[in-house]
Amino acid sequence: MSEQQGGLEEGGDHTPVGSRRTFFGWVTKVAAGLIGLGLAIPLAGYVISPALKRRAQSWVEVGQVDSLPQGEPSQLEYVTIVRDGYLEAKTQKAVWAVKHPDGAVTVFAPLCTHLGCGYHWDTTDRKFKCPCHGSVYDVTGAVLAGPAPRALDRLPTKIEEGRLLVMYKEFKSGLSKPVEL
Amino acid sequence: MRIYKWLDRRLNLKPVERTLLDEPIPGGASWIYVFGSATLFLFLLQAVTGMFLAIYYAPTPDHAYDSIQFIEEQVTFGAFVRGLHHWGASGMVVAIGLHMLQTFLYGAYKSPREVMWMVGVVLFLIVMAFAFTGYLLPWDQTAYWATQIGLNMVGTVPLVGEFLMKVMRGGELLGALTLSRFFAVHVLFLPAILVTLIAAHLFILRRVGPAGPWTDERASLGRETFYPRQVYMDAVVMLAVFAVLASLALLVPFPLTDKANPSDTSFVPVPEWYFLFYYELLKYVHGPLEPLATWVLPMVVVLGLFFWPFIDRNPVRNPIKRPAALVSGLLFLLVVFSLLGLSIRNLYAVPRVDPALARGQALYQQFGCIGCHRIHGEGGAVGPELSYVGDGRPDREWHLKHFRDPQSVSPGSFMPKFPLDDKQVNDLTSYMLSLKRTPS
Numbered sequence: 001m002s003e004q005q006g007g008l009e010e011g012g013d014h015t016p017v018g019s020r021r022t023f024f025g026w027v028t029k030v031a032a033g034l035i036g037l038g039l040a041i042p043l044a045g046y047v048i049s050p051a052l053k054r055r056a057q058s059w060v061e062v063g064q065v066d067s068l069p070q071g072e073p074s075q076l077e078y079v080t081i082v083r084d085g086y087l088e089a090k091t092q093k094a095v096w097a098v099k100h101p102d103g104a105v106t107v108f109a110p111l112c113t114h115l116g117c118g119y120h121w122d123t124t125d126r127k128f129k130c131p132c133h134g135s136v137y138d139v140t141g142a143v144l145a146g147p148a149p150r151a152l153d154r155l156p157t158k159i160e161e162g163r164l165l166v167m168y169k170e171f172k173s174g175l176s177k178p179v180e181l
Numbered sequence: 182m183r184i185y186k187w188l189d190r191r192l193n194l195k196p197v198e199r200t201l202l203d204e205p206i207p208g209g210a211s212w213i214y215v216f217g218s219a220t221l222f223l224f225l226l227q228a229v230t231g232m233f234l235a236i237y238y239a240p241t242p243d244h245a246y247d248s249i250q251f252i253e254e255q256v257t258f259g260a261f262v263r264g265l266h267h268w269g270a271s272g273m274v275v276a277i278g279l280h281m282l283q284t285f286l287y288g289a290y291k292s293p294r295e296v297m298w299m300v301g302v303v304l305f306l307i308v309m310a311f312a313f314t315g316y317l318l319p320w321d322q323t324a325y326w327a328t329q330i331g332l333n334m335v336g337t338v339p340l341v342g343e344f345l346m347k348v349m350r351g352g353e354l355l356g357a358l359t360l361s362r363f364f365a366v367h368v369l370f371l372p373a374i375l376v377t378l379i380a381a382h383l384f385i386l387r388r389v390g391p392a393g394p395w396t397d398e399r400a401s402l403g404r405e406t407f408y409p410r411q412v413y414m415d416a417v418v419m420l421a422v423f424a425v426l427a428s429l430a431l432l433v434p435f436p437l438t439d440k441a442n443p444s445d446t447s448f449v450p451v452p453e454w455y456f457l458f459y460y461e462l463l464k465y466v467h468g469p470l471e472p473l474a475t476w477v478l479p480m481v482v483v484l485g486l487f488f489w490p491f492i493d494r495n496p497v498r499n500p501i502k503r504p505a506a507l508v509s510g511l512l513f514l515l516v517v518f519s520l521l522g523l524s525i526r527n528l529y530a531v532p533r534v535d536p537a538l539a540r541g542q543a544l545y546q547q548f549g550c551i552g553c554h555r556i557h558g559e560g561g562a563v564g565p566e567l568s569y570v571g572d573g574r575p576d577r578e579w580h581l582k583h584f585r586d587p588q589s590v591s592p593g594s595f596m597p598k599f600p601l602d603d604k605q606v607n608d609l610t611s612y613m614l615s616l617k618r619t620p621s
Contacts, residue, residue: 025409031417046256085251086248
């Protein structure tokens with residue numbers, strides 16, 4: 001109280017005291033609080049929003065099921081638009097597709113499960129072979145030889161009106177179980 | 182509160198608090214003194230929203246436009262934050278105008294406050310530089326062409342103009358180098374200068390004290406401290422300013438125009454309203470007199486403002502006893518506002534929009550024309566782009582025939598024959614003809 005009186009002497013007789021002083025202090029605090037909230041909430045949302053958006057994975061058409069040879073793996077192009085904020089990039093990947101006698105299709109991710117090299121289909125041996133460290137897989141993706149820790153990774157597929165749709169995924173290499181990246 | 186006491190015991194904060202809050206105000210607190218605080222608040226708001234805009238903005242011609250569009254459309258509250266920054270800039274010009282007007286009216290620039298006034302004039306110029314550099318950053322057509330004009334005006338300055346313009350532009354072209362230097366100046370150089378000058382402005386204020394009422398009798402009527410009543414008034418005004426800006430940001434969208442296109446010379450840019458009076462002035466001054474309007478007159482006005490405390494040497498502060506100063510001030514405002522008014526009238530003297538256009542546009546949406554045709558970057562690329570079809574095909578008959586039977590005038594076209602009645606064909610044609618570079 002003595003401090004306030006000191007301020008009063010210096011400031012002059014018009015400086016509000018007591019409940020009037022408290023009132024002005026209150027209004028000031030409320031105004032500051034409202035401005036603060038009015039800014040803090042939108043700005044927090046503004047900064048956080050990209051963190052809450054999950055990259056939507058989408059089905060991409062890779063070809064017609066009819067045009068696939070039965071029992072013979074063929075490499076299909078997987079083209080997708082990747083949105084990176086305000087940038088858009090077209091990425092191209094290749095996947096391996098095998099059509100079964102019943103019409104179902106298995107699609108393998110194009111990377112060797114050992115260290116992620118790109119493998120190829122040896123038409124004479126009828127085996128998938130990885131050129132890097134000699135891993136070998138059969139047509140079902142099972143490991144036949146080499147350092148590969150697990151079978152080839154399968155990608156989700158669906159067939160709509162004869163069109164083959166694939167959802168591309170990447171998996172960690174070197175593990176005995178497929179773990180999505 | 183306990184933390185404050187704990188800190189106070191160590192840092193001895195009470196005297197600081199006393200200096201900040203117990204500054205005496207001659208004649209007592211008043212609503213007329215709020216404009217300086219309002220300006221300071223707006224600057225802080227611009228600084229905060231600007232920092233947040235920089236989180237997503239990319240200052241290159243390749244990405245600037247897309248990044249702003251991303252903020253507008255993808256980022257949560259993005260349009261709101263950008264809106265606050267946009268309207269905040271206008272608010273700042275208004276607040277500074279009122280602040281200067283109050284200072285002028287109260288004769289508060291007179292001895293011993295001449296230096297405070299001069300720093301204030303420089304602060305005003307810095308804010309104008311903020312406005313000019315910030316305007317280019319969205320890299321849309323308005324931004325590009327308005328800056329092109331601004332730079333060309335710099336070019337009309339005798340002797341050094343050409344060189345100065347090239348320095349500002351970063352070379353021969355308005356392009357990547359211009360955008361990055363405008364960005365750097367807008368977000369790094371100018372803020373540094375502005376903060377320093379604000380500090381100087383406030384330092385001088387504390388050294389000489391506020392001017393108070395214009396007569397000593399009224400000043401001696403009573404004194405009170407800055408806290409609590411003046412702080413309360415400032416806070417209420419700040420809240421009101423914030424509420425107005427937030428409403429504008431929410432309710433009045435500020436969309437981008439098309440992405441900057443240097444080859445499209447037909448675009449007619451319109452400067453921000455606070456540069457409009459100047460824009461209008463340039464319409465009346467031509468030929469050899471042009472430099473007079475582009476730089477002599479502004480220089481005279483700026484120097485006149487800067488040295489005003491030494492031009493007006495009358496020590497009396499009461500405006501009624503300063504008729505010469507008052508008349509010159511009024512005259513200046515009259516000229517500025519007349520030019521602004523004229524300019525706004527010319528801008529909005531555009532003929533009323535034909536209701537057929539709106540109906541045609543609705544039909545365009547309804548029949549899914551957008552699936553094949555592109556207008557200003559939106560729509561498919563199967564059919565011809567229609568952004569400026571009114572320029573390319575101004576013939577009304579052609580469109581009427583074309584809508585009834587596309588192949589009759591455009592053999593081999595795979596545009597389907599839509600089931601349109603005569604009125605619809607007419608409306609769509611009107612809409613097509615309205616798609617021009619310069620709206621008539």
